[in-house]
Amino acid sequence: MKLCIVGSSGHYQYVLSPVKCNRNLDLEIAGIAPGSEGENMEDLYQEVINLGYKPLIYEDYRNMFDEINPDIAVINCYFGDLAKVSKEALSRNINVFTEKPVATTLEDLESLKKAYQRSKKTFVAMLGIRYKPWFLTAHHYVEEGSIGKVRLLNAQKSYKLGRRGENYKSREVYGGTIPWVGSHGVDWIRWFSREEFVSVYASHSSKDNQDHGDLEMTALCHFVLTNEVFASLTIDYFRPANAPTHDDDQLRVVGSEGIIEVIKNKVFLIDSKIAGVREVPLEPEGSIFLDFLKEVEGRGKCLVTAEDSFRITEVCLKARQSADEAKVIYL
């Protein structure tokens, strides 16, 4: 399997980490190229070299695709350019593992979907938080029926801001905080509830963003799903520098027979079987990239599908529109 990496502005560690731990993978990192003007590829290049690969370096990812003809494109440039690069890869029948949101405008999303449908290749967005032990574990309990029917979900994404690069400061390049940070929460809501989104009402604000241009520091989304299931998603970049971790992901799933919560990388369950709240043992971590590779190699399906990747992006972009226009958007 030949792999090329486009850009260095996202979660390419989803690829490098499992490669580091599984040195017998049949995989060659054959080329790297920026996907956006101004991307610094130096750190990524050095990391790939350190893994023992000798990637060719390209200025233009299209030339790289044409000359190397890889099986896989890993795409993580500035978010406003992701869809364009994905389309170039799909049109060459290259499997795509891309940063999310997979597009930052609805127009880009539509043309990307068409390119995907024409290609019949594997297309997966980096919705990798699903594979964390606490989310895999909680999801299994819900799937097994431990909390009965899912009725209500509350998701939280909270990040430290730090100092972000210029690519976070304009809506055009960055895409917005709901698509970038919120997409994980939107994914959990859909994945855990197994319901479809009916409507969204959202708000966001750039106030107090410490000279980060358009970047929204807070966002709040209210989703109505099928079967009168509701979900809240709160997003912020106000996690203090003094906090012990970069992020504070949380999820609460309220069911007709119990409640399960993912809090600080632990899972707490109250069900109808045992009195009290109990912390449940965690499953091992998974790898979204190895799961993607499994599908590319024809050994099964990836937990995150192309349909998931497109739908989560669409819902995020419409939530952003709802926040921009202060109106309910039907999905």
Next chain:
Amino acid sequence: MKLCIVGSSGHYQYVLSPVKCNRNLDLEIAGIAPGSEGENMEDLYQEVINLGYKPLIYEDYRNMFDEINPDIAVINCYFGDLAKVSKEALSRNINVFTEKPVATTLEDLESLKKAYQRSKKTFVAMLGIRYKPWFLTAHHYVEEGSIGKVRLLNAQKSYKLGRRGENYKSREVYGGTIPWVGSHGVDWIRWFSREEFVSVYASHSSKDNQDHGDLEMTALCHFVLTNEVFASLTIDYFRPANAPTHDDDQLRVVGSEGIIEVIKNKVFLIDSKIAGVREVPLEPEGSIFLDFLKEVEGRGKCLVTAEDSFRITEVCLKARQSADEAKVIYL
């Protein structure tokens, strides 16, 4: 001070508990009467007797008001009748300590406000959770500026359902879950943020309510406040019978300089001063009834004002309307 109690369907313990602990209060519980047809007053009567009072028992609270001419009416009948009883009390220049929501329709709320304005008496709704040590403590930290400017709030009310009486099963008598359970969350949001409500979008569902008629089991409210502050309020009756406590109140207040959380009767703070999350020591519990009494006796102002009591009720009723009509309501 002569006091009459109307109804026994709410939090009359806000009165009896401090009376039990402060036997030297200059207070006489002089009469009790039902406020709604079918209310059982037996338990309340026995409790009042046990405290050493000899209250007169009335069938009609209006006769009680006329004959006893009390200083204070404690009103906690079925929620749909609260406003009517309050108006009868205010029109006789009796100070009112009433269950919340203070009215269950906007029409009742308007006429109640007018009765209050004519009376110039003290009027306080039982928004007593403010006086819990964890809420008083968290509020003081926010007021002292520990978290900077408030930017985002997430409130949670989760209750066990158990078996509720008939008065919870019809919208007309019960008023709805957003006004009954949610009013506390609406109060915290306004009290902590010091912002005014701009709009609400809400949803609620009666699904899986185990034969409780109209009673909504879940509700979700999305508030926009002044200064682009946003707040979520999640409400449910799905707390499992196996849970260690009846309720699971939570509040998270995200500020420009820190985050404070009220979780399971504790307060956790991350600020710019000290690394890590720290649990802060709690202040002693307060008493909303003693605070109300202070105002009635002219010794100061109650932390919960008449204006708070009316506004919180109004916001809840409009949130309920938003959920009924699935549209944004401006406040």
